[in-house]
Amino acid sequence: MSLDSVLFLIGFIAFLILYYLIRSKTGRKGLLLAASALFIAYADIDFLIIAMLFAFINFTLGKSMSTSVSEKKKRIIYITGIVLNILGLALFKYVDFISLNLNEFLFDGRATLPYLNVILPLGISYYTFQSIGYLFDVYHENDDVEESFLDFSVFLLFFPKFAGGPIERGYNFLPQLKDSEAQLFETSNFKSGLRLFTWGLFKKVVVSTALWKLIGPAYADIGSFHGISLIMVAFIYPFQIYAEFSGYTDMALGAARMMGLKLSPNFNAPFTATSISDFWRRWHISLSTWVSDYIFTPLSMKIALAKDWGKMGIIIALSSSFLILGIWHGAQWTYIAFGVIQALFISYEIMTRKQRGSWKKKSNPQFYERSSNIITVSLYALSCIFFGVKTMSDGFLFFQQMFSGIGESVLAAIKNEELARQHIMYMGMDSSVLLKALVLFGLFMWIQRWIDNKGMDTLLDEQSTLTRWASYYAIVAMIFFNSNEAVSFLYGTF
Amino acid sequence: MERKELVSRVEEIYKEILEVDAITLSDEMTANDVEGWDSLTHSLLINQVQKEFEVKFKLREVISLKNVGELFNLIESKLA
Known part of the structure; x- marks a missing residue:
């Protein structure tokens, strides 16, 4: 059950009524666990x-x-504990991938190593990482041990974040379950949560779907497109993922906030980043900080404490971390490639830190910032090509097709013979699809920028009652009219 | 070694690694307060501190550091 399904919305309203009717803290936590169990069992017991x-x-x-x-x-x-979690995750997620590749390379494609053909359990990538983080923090005395199994189960299974994150920390979440104040009904919390949830729903159901409608056909048949079309697809894709994933995250955070609980943020205006390292401090933050705290820091420290490898030690630790970040998304070479590319970008940034610092001093600050931002977003968009395709050969084909026939496609689009413009600019679809996607995209980025700068509640409370309610109606109407077109949630499959 | 001398030697390390002209460290300072002090530069700082004071830290000690003051305390405890 996705957070944007009608069933979830109805169930969630019923849940909230019960949640606030129950007065006892334990009773509420019991209800939270029961609701989470139901949410998960609905997918598969x-x-x-x-x-x-x-x-x-x-x-x-x-x-x-x-x-x-x-x-x-x-x-x-x-x-x-660490080994058990990794083994558990590997068993469900990576064993068949390892068998497939070993069979391919060592045994000429014969199925010498068996395939388990298991279905990936919902949420496993998220709760195993949360568990590893918890054990790490308890061992390193950064977190107190949890004494209540009920609380610990709610922490791992909490339904708003179960299938798509954020990857929560025990020390952020568990104390909230013990705090009686946090769970009292507060109109401001409820209103703020509802606003965030609705905005997330709009991003996921309306914006992400409209953008995917435009670029989806190219991913399904890369060979039929080239030049400008694929450049457009490559540059729209990161924004489509952003609309989808930040939308889902806002829904999770909003739903939790309506219960008086606070989840960690996942995004902080990523497309304003001026370097790839900066980008990863703003994009899927709960995963990047997890990798930074539980893989990069211990590994780079281990190296730094034992050896005097300087920047080389950082680069080794960094590459290992991004490899894990890449493969966390799934057992696919393309995700590994995605991680490796990020590691290469950031290694370059580490090696040229001093040089770039002096460039920055010499140039016009505004120009430096703008150009760094454009380069960062472009590099990330290019690396995302491997994120969007299923196989490495599709990834290479994408690059090959993208850089071929650019001039011809420009000319053909200008001449517009045999509906060439439609094929090149609108991926063969009606121009209304492009127009709708661009209008929604512009609207989304414009509003999101305001929200990032001011915070959603401040922004809305500053408006007149009329403007505020007109916005609510407009957003809800757009969700309503687009609700039957929504695409499935990519991050729910990790 | 006096705390003052220790602080000024650590400041020299920070200046070198973070490539800044001047820095004043205080006990409550954390990575959030210092530009350029991120997870990438943190291990370089720790490595340099080890070399400068000829001490050996354990991973657990370094990971649980909460602020600069705790780093000073850790160095002092190793020198004692």
């Missing part, structure tokens, strides 16, 4: 069993870590 098993194992490991007196025993439990 096995998914719920697996998630509960992970919750139980990680809860028990955390508890035994805190009660063990010997440092050595503590370390053994900690490492066992």
Whole structure:
């Protein structure tokens, strides 16, 4: 069940009524767990069993870590926990990919290594990472151990974030479940959550769908497009993912806020970034900070504490981190390539830090900032080509097609013989599809920029009652009229 | 070694790694307060601190550091 389905919306209203009718804290947490269980079991009862098993194992490991007196025993439990989570994730997500590639390279494509053909359990990439983070923090004494299994299960299974994140930290989420104040009904929280949820729904259902309608056909049949068409597709794609994923995140954050709970943000105006390192501090923040805190920092520290490798040590740690970030998205070479490209970009930025600093001093600050921003967004868009395709050969084909026939396609679009313009500029569709996508895209980026600068509530509260309500009606009407066209949620498949 | 001398030697390291002309560190300062001090430069700083004071940190000690003051304390505890 996706957060933008009608079933979820109806269920969520019923849930909220019950949630605020129950006065006891434990009762509410019980309801939260029951609702989360229902949400997961609706997809598949096995998914719920697996998630509960992970919750139980990680809860028990955390508890035994805190009660063990010997440092050595503590370390053994900690490492066992990390290994179990990684193995669990690998079993469901990566074993068949490894078998396939080993069979291909070592055994001439014969199925010597078996395939498990298991279905990827919903949310597993998110809750295993949250569990690893929790065990790491408890072991390194950055977080207190959780004493209540009910609270810990709610932390891992909490339905707004279960299928698509954000990847939450125990120390952010768990104390909120214990805080009676946090869960009192507050009109301002409820209103703010509802606004954020609706805005997220608009981004996902209306904007992302309109953009995907425009570029989807090119991804389905790359060979039929080239030149300007594919350049357009490549540059629209990151914004389509942004509309979809930030939309989903806003819905998750909004839903939680309506219950008085606060989830971590995932985006902070990513397209204003002036370097790829800056971009990753603004894009899918809960994943990038997870990778930074639990992989990059320990690894770079281990290297720095043991060896004097200087920047080389950072680059090794960084490359390993981005490789993991890439493959987290799925068992595909294209995701690995996506991670490797990010690592290359950031390694370049580390190596040229001093040089770029002196360029910055010498040039006009505004020009430097603008051009750095354009270069950053363009590089990210090009790297996203591997994010959008299923195979490496499709990725290479995309690049090949994109850089071929640019001049011809410009000429053909100008001459417009045999509906060439329609094929080149609108991917063979009616011009209204392009127009709708561009108008919605402009509207979305314009409003989002305001929201990023001021915050949604301040922005709305500053408006007159008439403007505010007209905006609500317009957004809801657009959601309503586009609701039957929504595309499936990519980040829910990770 | 006096705290004052320790602080000024750490400041020299920060200046070199973060490539800034001047920096004044205080106990409550965190990475958020200093431009250029991010997860990328953090390990270079720690490595240089180890070399400068000829001390050895453990991963756990470094990961649990909350602010600059705690780093000073850690160095002092190693020198004691």
